[in-house]
Amino acid sequence: MPAPIVHFENVRKTYQMGPVTVQALRGVTFEIHAGDYISIMGPSGCGKSTLLNLLGCLDRPTSGHYRLGGEDVSQMNDDALSAVRGARLGFVFQSYNLIQQLTVVENIEIPLYYQDRPEAQSRAMACRMAARVGLEQRLDHKPFELSGGQQQRVAIARALVNEPLVILADEPTGNLDSASGTEVMKLFDELHNQGKTLILVTHDPGVGQRAHRTLRLRDGEIESDVRR
Amino acid sequence: MSEDNFMVALGDAFRGLSFVRLKRAVRLGVRSLWLHRLRSLLTMLGIVFGVCSVIAMLAIGEGASYEAQESIKTLGSQNIILRSVKPPEEQKPSDKGNQSFVLQYGITYADVKRIRATIPGVTVVLPGRNIREYVWNISRRMDCELFGTVPWYPEMRNHRVAAGRFFTDNDMDEQRSVCVLGAEIAPALFPIDSPLGRHVRVGGNYYQVIGIMEPRTVVAAKDAGAEANKSSLPRLYIPLETAKLRYGEVLMRRRQGSFEAERVQLHEVTIKVETLENVLSVAEAIKEVLERNHKKKDYMIDIPLEMLRQAERTKQIFNIVLGSIAAISLLVGGIGIMNIMLASVTERTREIGIRRALGARRRDIIVQFLVETVILSGAGGALGVLLGVIIPFVVSYAAGMKTIITFWSPVLAFGISALVGIVFGIYPAIRAAQMDPVEALRHE
Ligand SMILES: Nc1ncnc2c1ncn2[C@@H]1O[C@H](COP(=O)(O)OP(=O)(O)O)[C@@H](O)[C@H]1O
Ligand SMILES: [Mg+2]
Numbered sequence: 001m002p003a004p005i006v007h008f009e010n011v012r013k014t015y016q017m018g019p020v021t022v023q024a025l026r027g028v029t030f031e032i033h034a035g036d037y038i039s040i041m042g043p044s045g046c047g048k049s050t051l052l053n054l055l056g057c058l059d060r061p062t063s064g065h066y067r068l069g070g071e072d073v074s075q076m077n078d079d080a081l082s083a084v085r086g087a088r089l090g091f092v093f094q095s096y097n098l099i100q101q102l103t104v105v106e107n108i109e110i111p112l113y114y115q116d117r118p119e120a121q122s123r124a125m126a127c128r129m130a131a132r133v134g135l136e137q138r139l140d141h142k143p144f145e146l147s148g149g150q151q152q153r154v155a156i157a158r159a160l161v162n163e164p165l166v167i168l169a170d171e172p173t174g175n176l177d178s179a180s181g182t183e184v185m186k187l188f189d190e191l192h193n194q195g196k197t198l199i200l201v202t203h204d205p206g207v208g209q210r211a212h213r214t215l216r217l218r219d220g221e222i223e224s225d226v227r228r
Numbered sequence: 229m230s231e232d233n234f235m236v237a238l239g240d241a242f243r244g245l246s247f248v249r250l251k252r253a254v255r256l257g258v259r260s261l262w263l264h265r266l267r268s269l270l271t272m273l274g275i276v277f278g279v280c281s282v283i284a285m286l287a288i289g290e291g292a293s294y295e296a297q298e299s300i301k302t303l304g305s306q307n308i309i310l311r312s313v314k315p316p317e318e319q320k321p322s323d324k325g326n327q328s329f330v331l332q333y334g335i336t337y338a339d340v341k342r343i344r345a346t347i348p349g350v351t352v353v354l355p356g357r358n359i360r361e362y363v364w365n366i367s368r369r370m371d372c373e374l375f376g377t378v379p380w381y382p383e384m385r386n387h388r389v390a391a392g393r394f395f396t397d398n399d400m401d402e403q404r405s406v407c408v409l410g411a412e413i414a415p416a417l418f419p420i421d422s423p424l425g426r427h428v429r430v431g432g433n434y435y436q437v438i439g440i441m442e443p444r445t446v447v448a449a450k451d452a453g454a455e456a457n458k459s460s461l462p463r464l465y466i467p468l469e470t471a472k473l474r475y476g477e478v479l480m481r482r483r484q485g486s487f488e489a490e491r492v493q494l495h496e497v498t499i500k501v502e503t504l505e506n507v508l509s510v511a512e513a514i515k516e517v518l519e520r521n522h523k524k525k526d527y528m529i530d531i532p533l534e535m536l537r538q539a540e541r542t543k544q545i546f547n548i549v550l551g552s553i554a555a556i557s558l559l560v561g562g563i564g565i566m567n568i569m570l571a572s573v574t575e576r577t578r579e580i581g582i583r584r585a586l587g588a589r590r591r592d593i594i595v596q597f598l599v600e601t602v603i604l605s606g607a608g609g610a611l612g613v614l615l616g617v618i619i620p621f622v623v624s625y626a627a628g629m630k631t632i633i634t635f636w637s638p639v640l641a642f643g644i645s646a647l648v649g650i651v652f653g654i655y656p657a658i659r660a661a662q663m664d665p666v667e668a669l670r671h672e
Pocket of ligand 2: 048
């Protein structure tokens, strides 16, 4: 078996809220391999978002180690983490998080912008990604001119454009009606079939079932790790 | 945010900042400002007015002081000018019935002789007498001042002859009836043809016109102090000896039914000092000599050099005051920019979170916001420079005032406005960069 892409080793995260210490994650250990399609589920407040923020290098663990693509990122400084996010991770958010004043293609380009790619090259890649999610007709539209499903597809294109090791999605269907939600999930299935590594956090058991592996959290600990 | 973080963040912002990235940041900034056109414009106005008023006021001030200095210079900075003044009222002849009815005052030939004999460093002395008379050309008349003086007047007072010539030693020695017209007289008395060679009548005497002087600026007369009292009248220049011959030394004036007689030997004496450094000490010496020989204060001493120095000091003070006003207005403009940028940072918290998640480093965020403030203040500065250059033109056209835009004033004003953008943009930019990406993404 090849080395895992994501390796969490006894990761803890505690928040200090005045005198109260909240243990959001209490020693989490797991591995994710290239091509895995994983859902993270659990009741509200169990630590899903905390885990996803750590996976996304938006935050650092209080203790433990996180190796991403063989590199320990748990104690990197802010600049290095930014570089890791820009080069190796793709994000899909519940509320799409597109920048409203930029067009579709410009939104897709953002990760490349911070990679200092030549402009023509990033424009071409962004167009290719837009075509891949079926939005080649909407390149110069602003986000508010698109439906929720279309906006989420833009976000997915943006998450793909820098060819990340892992794509992280936080409730990607949470704001969508069931038809658009199904469409987005189909897209995820396709990506999985093309060999992408996907991690998605969800409440929706229907969505969670599509993944081939489900991590279930409870009170900051892994309750179960089921493969299908 | 600690002091330390602040400096580190600032240092980071400019390390590894490629030209390409900066170019993109500028384009992004322009777009984001353009999105809120009105807000950007209003924010800019503080800087626009600050910069524009500084340049315009400096230009107007510079113009005014230039004119003042020029007019003082025409008096000659090596010169000391003595003038006879009528002593105060209580010495009217009617108060002293037993004395003669002739009021005697002013600078005398004896004074001039004493000055030349006792004070070293004095080179040329230029005496002058004023007589107020009507000057006629057939039926045209003009109220003038006959100015009896010596042939070296033009050279010494930097007042050149525009046409013809000034009178010579010969004219003077032979007490010829020749005259040189002040610039204003020629067109008034001879509207059609050249006055050269023609004659003008003053009282019962005719004088041949041999030359016409160049005009002197109005301001020159005004700023030359005492000269203003008398010399708003146009002058007709005649040889001093001729004036003595025609008018003697006693001037009779008929005023409200009674006669008033004045005996003034010299109305004006210009003394040229050999070197510039000695002007002030020679002036002191002259003051002493005159004080010893005049019981009444019937003379005045004008020192153009001192007036020049005074004008320079005034200009310096003016510049300091202007500088303070400029600093305050730019400060206010800067605070306005900072205020708007802080609001903008809060408003765009979500965008900051998104950009950070997608790979933007802190320094990228700093540069993004800093570039916006610098564009705002830079554009404000440029607009201010433009207005500040146009306004003096309008002023000099509309009000006839001289204005001078020195090269450095737009450069300085623009530079300061750009600096204001950086100084007041840094805090909001660092605030933006210091946001926690997780918090920023959660922001509504
Ligand atoms: N920034 C924070 N400060 C303090 N406590 C936090 C913070 N973020 C999360 N928590 C706490 O950590 C626990 C896990 O939260 P979270 O990861 O958001 O759960 P979930 O996303 O599964 O609902 C909760 O008890 C929450 O109150
Ligand atoms: Mg959550």
